[in-house]
Amino acid sequence: MSSFALKITAIVLMTLDHFATIAGQLGIIALIPGAGLDSAWALNLSYGILLALNGLGRAAFPLFAFMLAEGCARTRSMPRYIGRLALFALISEPVYYFTLGGAVYGADLGGFIANIAGLNFNNIFFTLALAALAIYAWQRLTPRGRGGAALGLLAFALAAFAAGYFKTDYGAMGVILIFALYLAGKSRKLQCAVIVLRALVLYFFSGFGYGWYVIGPWQFISFFGACLSLIPVLLSSGRRGRPLKWAFYIYYPAHLAVLGLIAALLH
Numbered sequence: 001m002s003s004f005a006l007k008i009t010a011i012v013l014m015t016l017d018h019f020a021t022i023a024g025q026l027g028i029i030a031l032i033p034g035a036g037l038d039s040a041w042a043l044n045l046s047y048g049i050l051l052a053l054n055g056l057g058r059a060a061f062p063l064f065a066f067m068l069a070e071g072c073a074r075t076r077s078m079p080r081y082i083g084r085l086a087l088f089a090l091i092s093e094p095v096y097y098f099t100l101g102g103a104v105y106g107a108d109l110g111g112f113i114a115n116i117a118g119l120n121f122n123n124i125f126f127t128l129a130l131a132a133l134a135i136y137a138w139q140r141l142t143p144r145g146r147g148g149a150a151l152g153l154l155a156f157a158l159a160a161f162a163a164g165y166f167k168t169d170y171g172a173m174g175v176i177l178i179f180a181l182y183l184a185g186k187s188r189k190l191q192c193a194v195i196v197l198r199a200l201v202l203y204f205f206s207g208f209g210y211g212w213y214v215i216g217p218w219q220f221i222s223f224f225g226a227c228l229s230l231i232p233v234l235l236s237s238g239r240r241g242r243p244l245k246w247a248f249y250i251y252y253p254a255h256l257a258v259l260g261l262i263a264a265l266l267h
């Protein structure tokens with residue numbers, strides 16, 4: 001698979017996940033002919049579809065992480081690469097808040113301002129930008145020897161801490177995954193092992209925020225969903241394929257806005 005095919009795969013998985021999260025059961029029921037909220041079978045079916053879509057969506061971030069690690073190894077200008085990620089992090093934040101973030105608790109302008117004042121920068125581009133910064137620091141510092149490598153690891157630790165502190169999407173675990181995939185180089189087997197290890201830690205040993213002792217169907221669905229990303233990673237050819245630079249950056253906030261509008265219409 002070319003990088004273009006990988007991006008399209010990740011985008012489709014992300015969109016399915018976000019549709020299920022933002023539009024919810026109402027959105028799924030609206031697509032089922034003859035279904036309604038008063039129908040028990042429709043509610044059960046839509047809930048099953050919801051879990052399936054969210055499960056498939058767990059494969060999206062490992063793919064984006066893999067592509068970012070590959071991009072950092074190939075880009076001609078890391079500062080420009082990081083700049084694009086940071087720019088769209090800023091553009092995407094209000095859209096993210098009013099669809100995936102504060103919308104869960106009832107989004108309003110005051111809530112958004114309070115969220116920013118609380119130093120919460122949640123959308124995925126912040127995670128990607130912090131990981132790219134860590135990789136850039138590693139690239140510049142490691143040629144200086146052991147001292148440089150130590151500083152590079154410190155920069156990585158600071159980036160991971162920042163992701164957790166600012167509550168970015170996937171947080172410190174997201175930065176750790178991307179950095180580890182970059183260090184794995186061109187070894188697909190090692191990269192796959194990193195993805196599986198991260199899924200184990202995130203969905204079982206950390207309990208996905210509920211405590212390690214809480215393990216239920218959702219943890220298994222999430223784990224196996226994340227592991228589905230191994231298939232396109234192993235099939236990756238390293239070829240670029242069709243260019244999809246700005247289109248992907250624009251798609252992220254655009255699809256969130258469209259899904260948010262759909263959800264508003266459904267309610």
